[in-house]
Amino acid sequence: MSCYLTTPKHMNFYTAFGTVLLLLAITAPASLLFGFGGAMLARHRIAPLSWIGKGYIAIVRGVPDIAFFLFFVIALDQGIEWVKHKVVCSDWDQPIRQGNDFVVCAQAKVPLATSAEWIHESYAFGTAVLTFAIVFGAFAANVLFGAMRAVPRPQIETAEAYGMSHRQAFWRVMVPQMWVYALPGLSNLWMVLIKATPLLFLLGIEDIVYWAREMGGSKTARFTDYPHGDWRMWYFLALLVFYLAFTRVSEIVLDRLMVRLSRGQATAAGEAQRRADA
Amino acid sequence: MKNLVLSTAILALSAGLATAQTVRMGTEGAYPPYNFINDAGEVDGFERELGDELCKRAELDCQWVTNDWDSIIPNLVSGNYDTIIAGMSITEDRAQVIDFTQGYTQPDPSGYLVMSADADVKGGVVAAQTGTIQAAFIAESGATLVEFATPDETVSALRSGEADAVLADDAYLQPIADENDDLMMLEQQEMIGGGVGMGLRQSDDELRAKFDAAIDSMKADGSLNALIAKWEIGPGF
Amino acid sequence: MSCLITIQDYGLRALGIGERLLPKEDFTLCQQFTLIGSGMIWNVYFGTLALLAGFFFAITLAMGKGSNNTLLRKPAEWFIFLFRGSPLFIQFFFAYFLFLSLKQVSPIFNPFTSAWLGALVVLFCNTAAYSGEIFYGALKSIPRGDLEAADAYGMSGWSRFRRITFPTMLRLGWPAYTNEAIFLFHATTLVFFSGFPAWQQRGDALYYARYFADKTFNPFIPYPILAMFFIILTLIVIAIFGVINKRLNRHLPQSSRPKMKLRPNLIR
Structure with a gap:
């Protein structure tokens, strides 16, 4: 049995768990960045900029979930190739859409057809990360936008009274304080993000769901050394346990983080800590 | 939707072929004996052997890519790989959207x-x-x-x-x-379907001609029949 | 005129009524609208029934989790953790295989492998767990004064629950519960996507949208149509829940009535 669980195919399955963790590790900061940018835009003093920020938040959040994932990656992929095509092959005289086909010149392919396999894989992974980051960025923007407004107004006024510029007040007073207001929303978002990772499967990445389905399916002896019946239930049970453990650990870590961040803050939790210490 | 795990570049025949055109072969990897993922985690089966041989004869550098069946045509059309070699029967409906090479199996009942x-x-x-x-x-x-x-x-x-x-x-x-x-x-x-062929984009006539010629040569020297017999695909040519 | 015929042929296709074969070529906008709309029947069916049944279970779970009795609290906590801690996507896959296995044990489980019942059970448990957590949070934030006042009036047990605890909990949890409802309707699109098979090409809206995207190789028409249908559905849900919210808060002075804050969530 130990041999069965260590076939190279199973190694692919185990690596896929790494892929999921890697996706989370990259997507979380990336969407925070998108979210921060979106929130800053949304509260910008110049009206058109603030409309762009608010529009980004509203559009991404308004579109039903899976439908967005299903067509966004194709659209993104074709969009990138189209732009590169316009830049690289300006003398191309054939239409890009030939009937059903989407044809760009060979130099504009992203990645180039000749590039190594790992580049293709990384590119596919990259578009998936970008899709996740844009979608979750909109959610994060919404949370951060709310958190920035939750910072007590007198704090900013005090900062300005001390002669800080608008920018200084934002970076030195507002940003350090907003995290404690943003954390509940962001932790919720992190939980949602963990639970959205099986969607990688829809984006065409061969993730844990793909391998669980492939390996759990029944195998006949002609094509494998380890024939077995339909074991998909057990593979999916393993996935279920993985996700439950992961969300549980996240919950504990985030709770601790909340305690740490509340220290010295002008919130009920911060006040309670101060009293307990005193 | 770029979908790829396992793919192997075929070794170029000689140093002179090192710059051969790279062709990405899209398959499903879940339909033995045509194509499946073996214990080593690589694409295997009748079409793997056939495709490798065809690429050798057409002097192409082939990479294997797997993709879910239900989006296998859209991904070909949008250019994520260059051929479909996935036990796909040649039909009228599909021929409206993509082009097929000649069949490399007899119509399989x-x-x-x-x-x-x-x-x-x-x-x-x-x-x-x-x-x-x-x-x-x-x-x-x-x-x-x-x-x-x-x-x-x-x-x-x-x-x-x-x-x-x-x-x-x-x-x-x-x-x-x-x-x-x-x-x-x-x-x-x-009796449905008209044999299995490779699917290509309709704008890719040149590549299709190369594969057609390679299939012809395999039919002529009997190597295709040998492969069909080996994987028990059905009657030979 | 021909569009009327299309609607006659395909309007109820998702239920298996009307034309047997799906359109094969010359896809018109009308066909796409009609079939995707016809698929919405299933989304509404799953969403509405799961929500109605899940509501009562959610209240039970919230009371259980808030209870001092360990025998009541632990099962409720575990149930909520199980369904909130794992992706719905995986739950569907797993539930389908589980029902298939159970079917070998007893024929009672036969209907569970079809989407209309099996997926409904999963969605029911799922929404019950999420709303249970919402109502538990609301239960914890009921003002102490309200409960003390109830005690002072000599209320206890059932009458205190019915007249004070329950309505206040509902009122406090309602805005979050509205989001959960919207969220649930969005989640119904996963039914035919993972695990549960479509019979005789009777599927939900996403099933037909994918059918058209596959056939026409153009994702830019069916998915926006799907999005439009869902936006309409979301607006209807918001309207209905808004009316109930108004009723729940009718005793409060105008100024202190909480505004409904809509935060539709992404995938679970």
């Missing part, structure tokens, strides 16, 4: 896999993979169609009593019937 010989394939429930010629066939016959995303799920559905029969290519079902005592093939077969 589709067979019914059943639990008992008296299963009702005319009025009962028949399982098939979504988007296959078999699914389209059942939708038009009198039977009740139930669709699944992968061929393996159709067989599970038969076992669990969800369906009375599975309709799929004979070559796929036969090994399953041979190895399982509780499953058998019906004598009745359906």
Whole structure:
């Protein structure tokens, strides 16, 4: 049995768990960045900029979930190739859409057809990360936008009274304080993000769901050394346990983080800590 | 949707061929003996051997890519890989969207896999993979169609009593019937589809000509028949 | 005129009524609208029934989790953790295989492998767990004064629950519960996507949208149509829940009535 669980195919399955963790590790900061940018835009003093920020938040959040994932990656992929095509092959005289086909010149392919396999894989992974980051960025923007407004107004006024510029007040007073207001929303978002990772499967990445389905399916002896019946239930049970453990650990870590961040803050939790210490 | 795991570049025949055109071969990897993922996690099967040989003869540098069946045509059309070599039967409907090379198998009859010989394939429930010629066939016959995303799920559905029969290519079902005592093939077969060919974008005439020529040469020297016999795909040419 | 015929042929296709075969070529906008709209029947069916049944179970779970009795609290906590801690996507896959296995044990489980019941059970448990957590949070934030006042009036047990605890909990949890409802309707699109097979090409809205995207190789028409249908559905849900919210808060002075804050969530 130990041999069965260590076939190279199973190694692919185990690596896929790494892929999921890697996706989370990259997507979380990336969407925070998108979210921060979106929130800053949304509260910008110049009206058109603030409309762009608010529009980004509203559009991404308004579109039903899976439908967005299903067509966004194709659209993104074709969009990138189209732009590169316009830049690289300006003398191309054939239409890009030939009937059903989407044809760009060979130099504009992203990645180039000749590039190594790992580049293709990384590119596919990259578009998936970008899709996740844009979608979750909109959610994060919404949370951060709310958190920035939750910072007590007198704090900013005090900062300005001390002669800080608008920018200084934002970076030195507002940003350090907003995290404690943003954390509940962001932790919720992190939980949602963990639970959205099986969607990688829809984006065409061969993730844990793909391998669980492939390996759990029944195998006949002609094509494998380890024939077995339909074991998909057990593979999916393993996935279920993985996700439950992961969300549980996240919950504990985030709770601790909340305690740490509340220290010295002008919130009920911060006040309670101060009293307990005193 | 770029979908790739395992792919192997074929070694170039000689130093002079190092700059050969790279062709990405899209397959499903879940339809033995045509194509499947072996224990080593690589694409294997009749089409793997065939494709490698064709690429050698056409002096192309081939990489293998796997993609889900239900989005295999859209991803070809949008350029994520250059050919479909996935046990895809040549049909009118598909030919409107993509081009096919000549068939590299004889038209393979589709067979019914059943639990008992008296299963009702005319009025009962028949399982098939979504988007296959078999699914389209059942939708038009009198039977009740139930669709699944992968061929393996159709067989599970038969076992669990969800369906009375599975309709799929004979070559796929036969090994399953041979190895399982509780499953058998019906004598009745359906002649649907016109042989299996490689799918290419309609704008890729040059590449199609290369593969057609390579298939011709394999037909001529009998190596195609040898492969068909080895993987028990059906009658040879 | 021909569009009327299309609607006649395909309007109820998702239920198996009307034309047997799906359109094969020359896809018109009308066909796409009609079939995707016809698929919405299933989304509404799953969403509405799961929500109605899940509501009562959610209240039970919230009371259980808030209870001092360990025998009541632990099962409720575990149930909520199980369904909130794992992706719905995986739950569907797993539930389908589980029902298939159970079917071998007893024929009672036969209907569970079809989407209309099996997926409904999963969605029911799922929404019950999420709303249970929402109502538990609301239960914890009921002002102490309200409960003390109830005690002072000599209310206890059932009458205190019915007249004070329950209505206040409902009122406090309602805005979050509205989001959960919207969220649930969005989640119904996963039914035919993972695990549960479509019978005779009777599927939900996403099933047909994918059918058209596959056939026409153009994702830019069917998915926006799907989005439009869902936006309409979301607006209807918001309207209905808004009316109930108004009723729940009718005793409060105008100024202190909480505004409904809509935060539709992504995938679970």
